[in-house]
Amino acid sequence: MERPYIICHMLTSLDGKIIGDFLDAERTQHFIEQYEKIHDGYECKAWMCGRVTLEEHFTFGHKIDLTTENISTIPRTDYVDNKDAKTYVVAVDPSGKLGWTKNYISQGRENSSGDHIVEVLTEQVSDAYLAHLQKLGISYIFGGTESLNFTVVVEKLKNLFSIERLIIEGGGVLNGSFLNKGLIDELSLVFVPIADGASNSMTLFETGNYLKRPQPVNFFLKGVQKLDDGGLWLRYVTK
Ligand SMILES: NC(=O)c1ccc[n+]([C@@H]2O[C@H](COP(=O)([O-])OP(=O)(O)OC[C@H]3O[C@@H](n4cnc5c(N)ncnc54)[C@H](OP(=O)(O)O)[C@@H]3O)[C@@H](O)[C@H]2O)c1
Numbered sequence: 001m002e003r004p005y006i007i008c009h010m011l012t013s014l015d016g017k018i019i020g021d022f023l024d025a026e027r028t029q030h031f032i033e034q035y036e037k038i039h040d041g042y043e044c045k046a047w048m049c050g051r052v053t054l055e056e057h058f059t060f061g062h063k064i065d066l067t068t069e070n071i072s073t074i075p076r077t078d079y080v081d082n083k084d085a086k087t088y089v090v091a092v093d094p095s096g097k098l099g100w101t102k103n104y105i106s107q108g109r110e111n112s113s114g115d116h117i118v119e120v121l122t123e124q125v126s127d128a129y130l131a132h133l134q135k136l137g138i139s140y141i142f143g144g145t146e147s148l149n150f151t152v153v154v155e156k157l158k159n160l161f162s163i164e165r166l167i168i169e170g171g172g173v174l175n176g177s178f179l180n181k182g183l184i185d186e187l188s189l190v191f192v193p194i195a196d197g198a199s200n201s202m203t204l205f206e207t208g209n210y211l212k213r214p215q216p217v218n219f220f221l222k223g224v225q226k227l228d229d230g231g232l233w234l235r236y237v238t239k
Pocket of ligand 1: 012173
């Protein structure tokens with residue numbers, strides 16, 4: 001299979017939580033900065049997140065009004081608006097809920113034209129949402145008829161956008177989907193030296209409703225680096 005090298009990069013508490021009050025602690029800010037620095041150091045052409053994460057951090061729950069558009073049927077074929085972007089953000093949004101208003105995410109970097117958005121959809125998405133994406137110049141690919149096959153998705157990312165290295169950055173449901181498909185080559189964890197302590201908050205890998213029988217996955221240590229103020233950067237590989 002021709003696919004990108006895939007790194008899962010996450011910030012966690014000592015008890016493996018990826019959300020919770022520990023993220024708001026003053027001390028955590030330093031580790032968030034380290035996390036971003038390490039992200040940049042990987043020099044991946046694309047980063048990917050699940051719909052919930054993108055809604056929380058980038059579209060802020062904005063909803064697009066699609067009811068007024070009188071749209072004819074749009075074929076469920078991949079739509080490449082920009083195959084030569086320098087960088088991409090890949091949004092896993094199976095039914096087309098994300099309220100994008102432009103075709104890139106700019107993370108405040110100077111002289112950056114931003115990361116071109118590629119939506120990952122199922123064929124259940126509405127014609128009106130596809131028309132909206134085309135109007136904005138957002139690329140999209142189909143990962144399945146009713147559910148997503150991430151093996152197909154990552155092959156398309158390589159073939160259509162020449163993405164050789166992909167960094168996936170949560171949340172837990174997206175990470176879990178990749179883990180259980182054997183699609184993680186490297187795990188990069190920035191450990192914040194705080195135990196969150198909440199038993200019901202999300203961990204690094206979750207299964208959502210998509211997976212009934214997750215399998216344990218072996219990792220092999222590639223590197224350990226101490227960070228200031230007691231944090232750790234751990235790197236593991238699966239082969
Ligand atoms: N600590 C960190 O480093 C870090 C990093 C990233 C995110 N986070 C946090 O993680 C939280 C969100 O995590 P999450 O796990 O709830 O959400 P998520 O992984 O961001 O998004 C989950 C959604 O993505 C789509 N999706 C993911 N896997 C799928 C699959 N196999 N098949 C079909 N659709 C799939 C579904 O969208 P639909 O619901 O639309 O079907 C699903 O509900 C946020 O609070 C965020 O801040 C933390």
